[in-house]
Amino acid sequence: MRHSFLALFNHASSGGLRERLCHTLRQAITSGHLHHQQRLPSSRQLAEDLSLSRVTVEAAYAQLESEGYLERRASRGTYVSIAMPARAATTPVLNSPQFSRRGEQILATGGCQDPPFPHAFAAGSPELRAFPHTQWRRISNSVQRSLGSQVMGYGDPLGFMPLREAVADYLALSRGVRCAAGQVVILTSSQQALQLLALMLLDANDEVWLEEPGYPGARNAFLAAGAHCRAMPLDGEGAIPLEGDARLVYLTPGHHYPTGTAMSLTRRLQWLDWARQHQSWLIEDDYDSEFHYDDRPIPTLQGLENHSRVICLGTFSKTLFPSLRLAWMVVPPALVDAVGRARSILDGHSALLPQAITAEFLQQGHFASHLRLMRQLYHSRRDRLLEQINTRLQPWLTPLQASGGLQLTVSLHQGEEAQLTQQASEIGLLLPRLSPLYTSSQSQPGWLLGFAALTPGEIVSACDKLVTLLSRYAQTTR
Ligand SMILES: Cc1ncc(COP(=O)(O)O)c(C=O)c1O
Structure with a gap:
């Protein structure tokens, strides 16, 4: 021994x-x-x-x-003094754990993938290299000095009130949202908002309707809750209601994800009426309305009438930076307490210090100036990518609606989408695919080309690679 x-x-x-x-x-x-x-x-x-x-x-x-x-x-x-329980001669390695049915549903979604940064053509990335770090640091210091220990304890599950007030003011002015600050809930992400709504409003097998093609993050949140997801077709006016009943409908009316269509006023009124008749909830994901380059964005569906059944949400991941982990959701007054209680059992609340800094950043007008600058920057980058597509990437690619957003969706006319995407990744080019955003057999090949996080030079050199790839592909498959 x-x-x-x-x-x-x-x-x-x-x-x-x-x-x-x-x-x-x-x-x-x-x-x-x-x-x-x-x-x-x-x-x-x-x-x-x-x-x-x-x-x-x-x-x-x-x-x-x-x-x-x-x-x-x-x-x-x-x-x-203790007796250890007898063990089998060899302890089996735990390599296939048994999950709950909910766990299996979550795994079956495949999870959500966030874009690497900065990487051509990762979709959905904002330009972080142009962030106003000096102002942010200054506000951060002054907030820590003035609030001190007030932002070190536990906070309200619904969010830090000065931020809720600043978001309510911003949404009323720039998005036409009708709400009091008390209806604004601060969360870590749009994804958390969707998860929270699925948790509170859906039972297993409840019907949820989503646009086709559509945002996989939303679909995954509803599938993870055991919902039965059905795809809604689109026309030039937006998503068309299906026959039957849905407990909840997910929409991107401002700028359909990923085709860019804006929902018409007639269709918006139709949806509001439909939700009232069916006692269903409409989730309006206002994910990129800050970045419109040709016209002013259309005000939200939520703002069209009082007492509607619309829950509107958006994120600071694109307007400030993703690791801030702050997003907002505007809920009807009747849902406020329930959402707060549900949040309290998820993760309590969002970190107070970043909320306080963001509130100050909005109140002092820096958010509005930052958005103005980013809009100009992204506008010129969108134009550069469009010009490259129109002059160098014909006849392979056609841009769909390109009036806003951080990425440009293109349809692919020649070549096999999955094969080309694989070949592109081998030369360091990321081409986020369009066809997996469809769930039916009607899928269209194409890509979502992120441009906002790339300088004009980076856009051109990524297009050089894409031109070479497509030309080589055309030669080998001729
Ligand atoms: C339609 C849509 N909603 C929400 C998000 C993401 O927001 P968050 O990072 O807050 O989950 C994205 C990101 O690309 C998106 O495309």
Whole structure:
């Protein structure tokens, strides 16, 4: 036993001597090298064997006695006081854990993938290299100075009130949203908003309708909740209601994801009427309305009438930066308390300091200036990409609606989408595919080419690669 102790003790490398000895003894007991009621060497003996001081061994024995591993019997010695349950000769490796039905539903979605940054043509990335770091840092310092410990405790699950007020003002002015600050809920992401709504409003097998093609993050949140998702077709006016009933409908009326169509006023009124008649919820994902380049964005569906059944949401991931982890959701007054209680059992609330900094950033007008600058920047980058497509990428690609957003959706007329995407990734080009955004067999090949996070030079050199790839492909398949 003394030899094995010595070996084990020498391998227990981290921590002080007493902690190392405790660790060695715990391991020897839990692995069965020392068994129940086995007597340990006296502290003097063990100190000699391990070249330690007797005080260290005494301290380790006392520590393990207080933890329940050892028992010290007056003038009779120190004994192992716990019996480890008998183990099979070999412990099987846990390589296929059993999940709940909900767990299996979550895994079946494949999860959500966030875009790498900056990487041509990752979709949905804002330009982070032009972020006003100096202003942000200044506000961060002054918020920490003025609020101090007020932003270090637990916060309201619905969000930090000054941010809720600033978001309500911003949404009323620039998106025509009708709400009081009390209806604004601050969350970590649009994804969390969708998850929270699925949790509170859906039972397993409830019907949810989504646009086709559509945003996979929303579909995944509803599938994970066990909902039955049905695809709605689109025409030039937006999503068309299906026959029957849905508990919840997910829409991107401002700028359909990913084709860019704006929903007409007639169709918006039709949806509001439909939701009233069917007592259903409409989720309006206002994900990129800040970035419209040709016309002013159409005000929200939520703002069209009072007391509507619309829940409107949006994110700071695109307007500020994704790792900020802040998004907003505007809910009808009747849902506010329920959403707050549900949030309290998810993750409590969003971190207070970033909320306080963001509130100040909005209130001092920096958010509006940042958006103005980014709109100009993205506008010129959108134009550069369009020009490249129109002059160099014919007849392969046709841009769909390109009036806004951080990416340009193109349809692919020649070549196999999956194969080309694979070949592109081998030369370092990311081409987010369009066809997986359809769930029916009607899928269209194409790509969502992110441009906002790329400088004009980066756009041109990514297009060089794409031209080479498509020309080579055309030659080999001729
Ligand atoms: C339609 C849509 N909604 C929401 C999001 C993401 O928002 P968040 O990062 O807050 O989950 C995206 C991201 O690309 C999106 O395309």
